[in-house]
Amino acid sequence: MTKKQLKNLALQSYTKDLLDQKKVESVARLLTRFQLKQYIRELRNSESQKTINIVLPHLPAKTDQQMLSRLFAGKRIIYHVDKTLLLGIKIIDNDQVYDLNLKDTLDNLFTFVSSGYD
Amino acid sequence: MIDSQKIIEQLENRLMSFGVDKKTQNMGVVEKITDGVVIASGLSKCFMGEIVAFGNGNYGTVLNLDEDTVSIILLGKEGKLKEGDGIKRTGKLLSIDVADTILGRVIDPLGSPLDARPKIKGARAMPLERIAAGVVEREPVNTPLKTGLKAIDAIIPIGRGQRELIIGDRGLGKTAIAIDTIINQRVSNDVICVYVAIGQKQSTIAQIIDRLKEEQALPYTVVVVASSSDPASLQYLAPYAGCAIAEYFMEKGKDALVIYDDLTKHAWAYRQLSLVLRRPAGREAYPGDIFYLHSRLLERAVKLNKKHKGGSITALPIIETQANDISAYIPTNVISITDGQIYLEPDLFYSGIRPAVNVGRSVSRVGGAAQTSAIKSVSGKLRLELAQYRELAVFAQFGSELDATTMALLERGKRTTEILKQLQYQPLKESLQILSIWSVTNGFLDDIPVESTQRFEKEYHEFVSSRNPKLLETLETGEKPSEPTVTQMEKITREFKKIFSF
Structure with a gap:
């Protein structure tokens, strides 16, 4: 089975935009070990493309959650709490990361200043 | 003692240029590491040859862009890099x-x-x-x-x-x-x-x-x-x-x-x-x-x-x-x-x-x-004599009887080959090179034993440097030696040959 076929198989394992456990199990039984690894990797990639991870220093209010859902329509949003962010928000959309928080700014400042000295 | 005021001034100057927009980043994840090459997922917006930064402070450069993965060569040792580590783009190409x-x-x-x-x-x-x-x-x-x-x-x-x-x-x-x-x-x-x-x-x-x-x-x-x-x-x-x-x-x-x-x-x-x-x-x-x-x-x-x-x-x-x-x-x-x-x-x-x-x-x-014209004027004859010597040297190995002209060419060739030898870390100025090549191609070494050629050359250079440094300066200009210069060269070479013992 080629890589492309396994990728299609992973895309077909969804029902109404959600991963179908029965389909996944039936497919997994038919694959070799190596193919199964590839299939899992494709499922993981597919999941990460359908999911947005939002990191905040505190849980957002309902109005904020609604606004974010409208902003990322069609994707599943998972909220994480990380108090070390201090202020702001961090949005992880597959491989694109939007760092709009105070912690990141301070880290960048530190790296910038220290890189100028031996 | 470093002045604290100076340190503060330096920091302030440095901070003036801070403002790099790092709000959006295209990240990747290490999937596999083999022999200095990292296969990563993500990094969908990176370009060929771009430098990427790993979490452990190491850097790499992107050399392959595949459909779902990116291959990165590590610029340094693998260190503590492992599967799942994050990779950031830098947006820069390799430079020094x-x-x-x-x-x-x-x-x-x-x-x-x-x-x-x-x-x-x-x-x-x-x-x-x-x-x-x-x-x-x-x-x-x-x-x-x-x-x-x-x-x-x-x-x-x-x-x-x-x-x-x-x-x-x-x-x-x-x-x-x-x-x-x-x-x-x-x-x-x-x-x-x-x-x-x-x-x-x-x-x-x-x-x-x-x-x-x-x-x-x-x-x-x-x-x-x-x-x-x-x-x-x-x-x-x-x-x-x-x-x-x-x-x-x-x-x-x-x-x-x-x-x-x-x-x-x-x-x-x-x-x-x-x-x-x-x-x-x-x-x-x-x-x-x-x-x-x-x-x-x-x-x-x-x-x-x-x-x-x-x-x-x-x-x-x-x-x-x-x-x-x-x-x-x-x-x-x-x-x-x-x-x-x-x-x-x-x-x-x-x-x-x-x-x-x-x-x-x-x-x-x-x-x-x-x-330069100077060395060109002597090197033409040198090339010709060496070419003739190479052709005739084969016959000399057979030990057959050779005529006087051929013998003379062979002897000249041996001395030419000898004069082209040079010790390591002793490069010669152009004026001394011209003197050496001119003297051998004009027959001044024909009566010097082959094994004494290098000693002749060394002492000849010292002699000319001490007796007539202006001649060397003239040769160093790169101009083709004029008639008076050639006359000077002949004169000083004959003078040296009288005192050279072999």
Whole structure:
């Protein structure tokens, strides 16, 4: 089975935009070990493309959650709490990361200043 | 005692330039690490050749863009890199920081100092990969680059802006020719030298650096080191780093000399990277673009016209052959790229002819355009006599009876061959080279025993330097010797011969 076929198989394992456990199990039984690894990797990639991870220093209010859902329509949003962010928000959309928080700014400042000295 | 006020001022100045927008980042994740190559997922917006930063502080450069993954070569050791580690884009292509203070330094291909001195400050970032100057920006090679070696300056002259390959088996003196060339630039002091050590032993590199220091050649030289213990990625980048440094000086209107020692190991390093990147293997397992690897490097050796400040880069690539085979894949590739080759032969080396240059099979495609009139006037006869000697030497081996003319040619040839020998680390000024070659081609050594030729030459040089230094100054101007100059040369040579004992 080629890589492309396994990728299609992973895309077909969804029902109404959600991963179908029965389909996944039936497919997994038919694959070799190596193919199964590839299939899992494709499922993981597919999941990460359908999911947005939002990191905040505190849980957002309902109005904020609604606004974010409208902003990322069609994707599943998972909220994480990380108090070390201090202020702001961090949005992880597959491989694109939007760092709009105070912690990141301070880290960048530190790296910038220290890189100028031996 | 460092003034705290000064520290605060420095920090404030530094912070004024802070403002890099790092709000959005395209991240990747390490999937696999094999032999210095990282396969990563994500990084969907990175471009070819981009530098990426790993979580452990290491850097890499993107060399393959596949549908779902990206292949990155590590610029350094693997360290504590593991599967799942994050990778960030930097948005920059590979470059090296160069400033005037880089002269005399020993650095790695990324610009990090290896000589226990501070980093290069106030530098300009020179890209490692760059398109060579176009046809319109160039002018023909017309200025000699003197190596200080008689066999090369007289018969296979090198010009500034030329690519001249030094090719031969191991241990025949390829690096020695390169080092002598660097040492000889001490005389004119207008050529910046860059020595790129690729895949060599660190002990050998240390010896070379020590020798350059001893001969006071290091102040105008930069040494770029990617030794055999460095990753293949650094060995692959080293020649491009050396060329980028030379381009910095060339753009200021200066002449630069780059020595790539050696491109065989460079090809091996690239082969290793390509095989790990799963690129299709071609002849001798080299990748399909092995020719382009060297052609794009050597094309950057150029002589710019006056409109572009008139600087130049001369390249002396070195190729190591196996069992004298210059028809192998990499040697033939590089021979077809360069403007000539200096071919070193083991038979000559072991028979005591050093530098072991086979003048019959060596060539400089620039030729007389890279010679001064002075040396051109004596080298024509030298070339002819050597060619005749080579043809006749075969007959002499059979022990057959030869006529007087042939015997005379053979004897002259032996003395010519002897005069072209030269000790290592003793490059000669052009005036002394002219004297040596002129004296042998005009028969002044015909009555000197062959075994005394070298002693004759040494004492002859000392004699002329002390008795008539103005003659040397006249020869040093590069003008073809006039009748009065030739008369002076004849007179002083006869004077010396009277006192020379053998």
